[in-house]
Amino acid sequence: xxxxxxxxxxxxxxxxxxxxxxxxxxxxxxxxxxxxxxxxxxxxxxxxxxxxxxxxxxxxxxxxxxxxxxxxxxxxxxxxxxxxxxxxxxxxxxxxxxxxxxxxxxxxxxxxxxxxxxxxxxxxxxxxxxx
Numbered sequence: 409x410x411x412x413x414x415x416x417x418x419x420x421x422x423x424x425x426x427x428x429x430x431x432x433x434x435x436x437x438x439x440x441x442x443x444x445x446x447x448x449x450x451x452x453x454x455x456x457x458x459x460x461x462x463x464x465x466x467x468x469x470x471x472x473x474x475x476x477x478x479x480x481x482x483x484x485x486x487x488x489x490x491x492x493x494x495x496x497x498x499x500x501x502x503x504x505x506x507x508x509x510x511x512x513x514x515x516x517x518x519x520x521x522x523x524x525x526x527x528x529x530x531x532x533x534x535x536x537x538x539x
Contacts, residue, residue, distance in 0.1 A: 412512065412514065412515055415512070415515035416515045416518050416519055418515075419456055419515050419516060419518075419519035419520075420519050420522065422452070422456075422519075423449075423452030423453075423455075423456060423519055423520075423522075423523050424452075426451060426452040426455065427448040427449055427451070427452055427523075428448075430447060430448045430451055431444060431445075431448045434447065434448075440534065442530050442531075442533050442534035442537065443530075443534055445526075445530045446527050446530035446531045446534060449523045449524075449526040449527040449530060450523070450524070450527040452520075452523045453520050453521075453522075453523035453524035453526075453527055454520075455520075456516050456517075456519045456520030456523060457516070457517060457520035457521070457524065458520075459516045459520075460513050460514070460515075460516030460517035460520055461517075463511060463512075463513035463516060464513050464517075466510075467510045467511070467513060469503065469506075469507070472499075472502070472503050472506060473499075475502075475506065476499050476502045476503075479497075479502065480496075483496070
């Protein structure tokens with residue numbers, strides 16, 4: 409089994425745990441079963457898709473300037489009062505270093521889409537069958 413498949417299975421398990429917690433909390437609320445299943449699968453879908461979307465933004469470099477600013481601020485505060493603060497990393501070097509540390513994001517999106525499709529299926533069944 410590849411590393412990507414393991415990541416997808418871990419994300420699906422995480423989504424099932426979130427769905428189970430929501431089902432336990434909302435079970436006595438009196439909702440119809442399909443309504444409850446739709447709610448339980450939609451929340452993990454949003455969480456996983458959100459995590460994948462944020463990781464996608466980070467991987468494309470959209471937040472590199474913000475990260476560079478915070479790292480420079482942290483270094484300036486840590487070296488405050490020192491005559492020579494040591495070597496300073498420029499923005500280009502920072503982006504090159506961060507580009508090598510990128511993490512995959514596809515497994516979040518795949519697992520999130522699985523839960524979204526399940527949720528939409530439960531909503532369609534709920535609307536077809538009726539409350």
